[in-house]
Amino acid sequence: MTALGCVTGRFQPVHDQHLELIGIALERCAHVVVAVTNPDTEARHEEPTSAHRHTAAANPFTYFERARLLTAALDGAGYRDRITVVPFDLTRPAVWADYVPPHARQFVRAYDDWERQKAAALEAGGYAVTLLEGDPAAKLSASDIRARLAASSGRHDGVPAGVGPVLDELLAAAPLATRR
DSSP states (O other), rough: EEEEEEEEEOOOOOOOOHHHHHHHHHHHEEEEEEEESSSSGGGOOBBTTTTTTTEEEEEEOOHHHHHHHHHHHHHTTGGGGGGGEEEEOTTGGGGGHHHOTOOOOOEEEEEHHHHHHHHHOOOOOOOEEEEEOOOOOOOOOEEEEEEEETTSSSSSSSTTHHHHHHHHHHHSSSSSGGGO
């Protein structure tokens, strides 16, 4: 068993496939870092392989809110004691080791070119990478989840059970349409 693993993502919001990937990493590692990308508005940059990932609409939740959502998901799955949640700015490789130790094995599930590009960047940054091919037809879309949240229809479909109450609280305070 590897001592330390890492799963990176925007978690906008955390959904069932994120939790599944974290579970895969936990099967192979004693501890897993969950690294939250686009941790602040300055970390958002256009990516040719993912046209939306830098937009405000695709990043409605703050790092703090995503950390709360992740904690709820991880608690619900019984994973919390083996996880550390950290911010992780993909645009600043020079500081990656400040948040995720270089000996951590990165787990990336690739559904499209963006994830393959991310895996290559992590590998170029010195991390060992386990690339898991995903079936694009089976990909759970966070964009679809956000659309349901905005329309209040099926709002908790696709998100771990513990996440629903936190989402309700966050959206009651600031609906998606009012977020940056």
